[in-house]
Amino acid sequence: GETVVDLGCGAGFDVFNVANKVGASGRAIGVDMNKDMIFKARDLAAKSGKSNVEFVQTQITNIALDSGIADCIISNCVINLVPEEEKQLVFNEMFRLLKPGGRVAISDILAKKPLPARIRSNIALYVGCVAGASQVAEYERYLSAAGFKDTLITDSGSDLKFSTYLDVLNQDKREMDSCRSHSGTNGCSSCCGSLSQLENEDLNEWVASFKIYAIKAL
Template sequence: MDPSEIYSQVNKHYSAASHITSVKYGETVAKSFGYTEEELANIPEGANLGLSCGNPLAITSLREGETVADLGSGAGFDVFLAAARIGPNGRAIGIDMSDDMLARANKIKADKNADNVTFLKGVIADIPLDSGVADCIISNCVINLVPEQDKQLVFKEMHRVLKPGGRIAISDILAKQPLPEKLRNNIAMYVGCIAGASQLAQYQEYLKVAGFTDVLITDAHADLNVYFETNPDGTKKGDAGASTSSCCAASRTACSGTDKGASCVIPPGVSPDTNINEFVGSYKIYAVKN
């Protein structure tokens, strides 16, 4: 697929996702990927859109006064959680290419008076930060959205922006096997975080070439079907009394809208019985810049 078309479609999809209003959907997705009740209780309303595929903060070991950058920060879910950990002397920076996501994040920031939070517009293959400024870089289900031609640039940019001894803590979707052509060439599957997933060996090579060491990549064994088996009210498809108003839960097809989750990834032309877990998984990635 053409890289410019990928960027355009990803931007369009996540701009639409910035208008999601279903709080319970986001909570259910976040819990399934390891966020705690305490974390969810302490984030600003509207920051969690249910777009996670893991919890990168669980492996960051953030400390008071550190600078942390979130690549593909969306409405600021992980940024605000990080800001609480690094305290008023720290700096939490969110980077996103969607004007609509940035507008939502900045409104939440203003309402919260989060002085240690900053949101910047930019693509993660060209991070708008000076070299050697970050102690930690996090990212949550975003690097898979970068066109393959630009993925190595993302890792080189992370290495550039980190201080010596800085680390990355990433949650991302990786492919367990070569993806069938019908999945890899489907733009709906791309914006749904599936078609652009790298295989483990590719990810390891990206990190090595960029200069990272102490690399650890582990399968989180999360169920990715949660995206399209969760109704807007947070109930699961098939639960007694569960709502069936979600097009995702009812038909497992790609959909968008303000009352639905944005991560429904089974597009037309792909069997509704497809089990995404057979092809891809949620992985935790940790590495250090020496």
């Protein structure tokens, strides 16, 4: 019978999983800024016939939901995409939405140590949830500043398969460069960032998938 809010829900797959767990007396609410994703999620909800799901188009830095409605807030690899100067707002919103005793249970890519400029400035790695990663200590400060008292941040220990991700990006870049060379336009090096300098980089050395838990005090 709990109410769970998913920040950055996309097409709502995690929301539908939660809806099954909270049952008919609970609510699963997905929020996302992308109207196309929300449209798709609502379409899937209509086809599923589930009455305990809801999708709201809104920024996660200023969520269009009432305060104190959530028992739990979840999110999967989304907060690292928020600009650094706005991340505190996301944690403030989590705290606002939660009931006393409410829980945060999110997954995100965090930096193990300060990221070098070659990674921070790479647009392809930003989209890939790497370049915008905060350090663990920064996450702890965000949670504390928002008002959370009991926090736990743990490395999941999983291999993030960045070599496969870079291989795909390089293949896409080669295909785009080939097409544009025939049309007389420039390649995509400016938008994809310099991938060649990352070919021998083990990104697992710099970032990892972390589980973040916190509780709003009673």
